[in-house]
Amino acid sequence: MATAELDLPLDDTPASRFLAWLIGGLVFLAVLACAVALLAQGALDRLSERPRIVTVALPAVDDPAVGEAELARVRAALEDMSGVAWTAVVSEEELDKLIEPWFGVVAPEARAELPLPRLLDVRFQPGVVPDLTALARKVRAIVPNALIDETGPARGALEEAAQRLRWLGGGAGLLVLAVLVVVVVVVTRASLDLHDETVDLLRLLGAPDRYVARQFELHAMASALRGGSVGFAAALATVVGLVHLPTLWGLRLVPVVPRPLDWILLAMVPVLAALLITLAARFAAVHGLARLR
Amino acid sequence: MSTGSGMAVDGDRSGATILQLHGVGMRYGSADEVLRDIDLTINAGTFHYLVGPSGAGKTSLLRLMSLSVAPSRGRIVLFGRDVAMVERDELGRLRRRIGVVFQDFRLLEHLSAFDNVALPLRIGGADEEQISSYVSQMLAWLGLAERMEAKPAELSMGQRQLVTVARAVVTRPALLLADEPTSNVEPARVERLMFLFGELHKLGTAVVLATHSRELLRRWAFPVLHLDRGRLIRPVPAGRAAAE
Known part of the structure; x- marks a missing residue:
């Protein structure tokens, strides 16, 4: 009988409906960027392990x-x-x-x-x-x-390139996560404005701010899990494709392959994204509600 | 109950004071005041009709009493707390002790009748077993056992009104504010609703029911608060109010 449906119809608005897709796309980019950083780190580690x-x-x-x-x-x-x-x-x-x-x-x-x-x-x-x-x-x-x-004059250049890639990948990953936070804050604020009558009703029924904020939080978390898993799977397929598929034709596009720890770290990206998204939604909702009395 | 005139009226069981309005005025934006100099005390276990011509300010007064809007002047004391001074969380706790039947229903269209009624219980943190039991019983008693899963759009106006009433009373509030709760309900169900409000009143709930219905005033005689052009005039016995 009882359903776990949210009190606020947050899936009814275009901004909220597309949130999962937006999250999916941004998680895809964040995972790719982090994969570049980790592969570059792997290359650096291998270079440093080679005897000079x-x-x-x-x-x-x-x-x-x-x-x-x-x-x-x-x-x-x-x-x-x-x-x-x-x-x-x-x-x-x-x-x-x-x-x-x-x-x-x-x-x-x-x-x-x-x-x-x-x-x-x-x-x-x-x-x-x-x-x-x-x-x-x-x-x-x-x-x-x-x-x-x-010996090996190219080594310094290789190291430098790998270091740059590492910072570039890491920086891009962080930038994408920051964009994700901004997107979630904007969508949450827009949803709050759009559903002001329902929010008003919930508050009239005695809902404290944390109850209303929880609605936005749960919606954002569900979108993060849906979109994040799709984005992660797509990014993973891309990394595997770029690293392993060319070897089938005797090519080697990427000189290093991800290490087991790299896969674990990459899997942490959507988890971190989901956490950030949930916190951002909560923050935006609580601050938005504070304007109301 | 007493008004600014200090008169005691029928139906006042002198229970604990639930709500006091002191010199309250209210306006929307920069327009003239829709309510003026309201002095009113509502005690536990009282039942009052709120009557007056259209535009007299009945809905505005109920909105003030339900803390839906703030007064432009004066002071509201609810459950012993000056509402202008309470913290946000405390305001939520105070509101949870009030049941409101909105004239325009204000049901959430994406939720079933069951979930709409369950809303105040969920907000109050009741467990799902308790919610299931209370809500099912309440809807069944109101004759909506077969319509629990229906969305508001699938219900008739009368059924929507019953769902709104069920949502307002399911928590057994200390103060029940009902704005025309019987206006869309078929006569047989009006009897049932008035019985429900009467039972709550007997259990100690203070009931304020805004109505245009002379039939109600005649058949269920309770004291009447009369609003005229934003002013609360002295209470009149229900029989006389119906006749007027």
Whole structure:
């Protein structure tokens, strides 16, 4: 007999009726934005987990014995540094490949005539960010003209791009949630004005403000659950589609896949949205009702 | 009950004071006052008709008494509280002790007859079992057992009026204000409604019933409050009021 129908016919107005759709669309955008932020964070984490390699170039010396001794001292000093996994001298074959673009294929006897530097790869443990200044100071204490260079020049740019994407995605997600709050406040205030006679009746029957506000809150929450779940499902399908589907055709549009924690965090977005929507509706209704006596 | 003249009238059982109006005036916007210098005391367990020609201010007086509008001057004391001084939440509690039968029904069109009647009980926080029992009994007693799930638009005018009455009395209010509650109801049901109001009155509810019906005044004799051009004139016995 008794129904859980709201006392206020809030589904009867266009603004309220479309609230669920609006929420769905905005939750879709918020989830996508957060997915971008989380994928960017994932990329950053993966980059930071990759061991970093620094190349030390020691200038050529006339006396091979002196060169060998310098190399041994530099290697010993570097291997003493914290975070260094190992050091390796770049082989002559690799050196040949490096100079090939400038000198072509160089015969072994000709190479001896070239003042080629001795190259030393220094590999750091995963997650360690090399302190290039300290490293250079240490090397140059032994070989003053030594050059230090971090291998993979694109890495810095990659990191920077991922960081930007992370902030952009996070910021866009927050912005969409803020828009959601504003939309709910505006719709609630409009509904309150539209249903002023019914609100007046409820208050005449003794309904306190919190009872009337609860009507708006419940309606907003129901719209959030309906619209939010649709928006979330659509966003999830989009993320899965972008990340996994291209691999079926051998493509890789997104270089990282969401981690289990990312899925959990994404699932929190509609929950957070529903919470914000409910609070925003309550806030708008309570403030709107305060104008009435 | 007593008016500004200080006269005691029939039907005054001198119960606790429910409502007092002191020098009350009321106007809509910047128009002339529709009510002037109203002094009135309503005690528990009293029954009064409110009569007067159209435009005399009956509905306005009932709206004032139900705290639907504020007076432009004067003071209203309801259940011992000056309503101008009470907090918002307290105002709700005071209103919950008043039952109002609106002349224009004011039913919620999207709710069934049952849910319309259940509204004040839900607002008061009654549990659903209690609501189901009270509302079903009330509607059945008023002859609407078969129409509980009907929406107001599916009901006749008389049935709507009965639903409005049921909503007003289902909480057994301390003060019942009824604006022409029998105007659309068929004669057989008028008897039943008046019996209901009489029973509430016997249980201690103060009843103020605005009417144009001489039939009511003649058949159920209670004191009459006469409004004329916004002024409350001294009470007259029901028999004489009917004759007038």
